[in-house]
Amino acid sequence: MRFNRFVVLPLALLALGALPACSNDDDNDDDDNNPDSGVSADAGTGADSGTGADSGTYTFPDAGADPGVSPTATCPTGSLICEAFDKGTNGWSSSSDRATADVVGGRLHILTADGVDESKAPVGQDWDAIVRWEKRIPAFSTQLFVRAHVYLQSLPAIFGQMGTFFVLTNLNDDFGGIELQVISDTGFALDDWSFRDGQGWNRQGxxxxxxxxxxxxxxxxxxxxxxxxxxxxxxxxxxxDGALAHEFPKIGMRNFDRFIVGYGFVHPQGKSASEAWIDNVAVSSTARIGCQ
Structure with missing residues (x-):
């Protein structure tokens, strides 16, 4: 179970990066075909590299090669969220721990610091290396579908370091959540801290x-x-890429009313440097969204 600051600190978020004709939330009816050009939505304040009293010694990796133009995608009809990252923060809140995030060329660009090791944290403290972007959604009923285009420069360096992409949570009376993650062997993982019977950490393969x-x-x-x-x-x-990779059965459910997207590690083990790009984020309660 990952009961940590990913959910128990004040959760905040941000705006993501570039989806042609896809940002239709929050009463903002700008032209979706006008991509964001250089507007920064930095979520990394206070995460400078160096020696920090709260986090030991860590440095940020140099940015790798630009991944090039991300795939195009459309906005599903009736979507709860469809983010093109061309409208500033667009109703998202943002937070980060030992990580930075910027909107670059209409895509969310995330760097997490190297050298962050949770085993060295004082008792009662959590040392994360992660960016979180959050929006409220209607309380989860019976189905929810999420789509994003993601570019990772590398997979997690250590097996016990899980890279988190998406989180569904409820922080009110129906407290609990689930997270979709990736691990070092390319497999996906599902962290279930719903506090239902059978909850825990599940992995693919x-x-x-x-x-x-x-x-x-x-x-x-x-x-x-x-x-x-x-x-x-x-x-x-x-x-x-449109094909079923894995199904996780018997997952605890709550009336999830918050969606979080980002990348990074809630249990870093020293080799915590990573770089990720995220684009074309959409959430729907109607039907599977698909890649286009």
């Missing part, structure tokens, strides 16, 4: 068939279902 890839744009889809709005268990599926 071994062996891993279709997993996450680094060094290329990947269409990542996450499907969450339960039989009724009162069911306390359900299942989730993860798709890579």
């Amino acid at each position: 071994p062996p891993v068939g279709l997993g996450m890839a680094a060094g290329k744009w990947v269409c990542l889809e996450w499907e969450v279902r339960r039989d009724s709005a009162s069911s306390i268990h359900g299942s989730t599926k993860v798709y890579r």
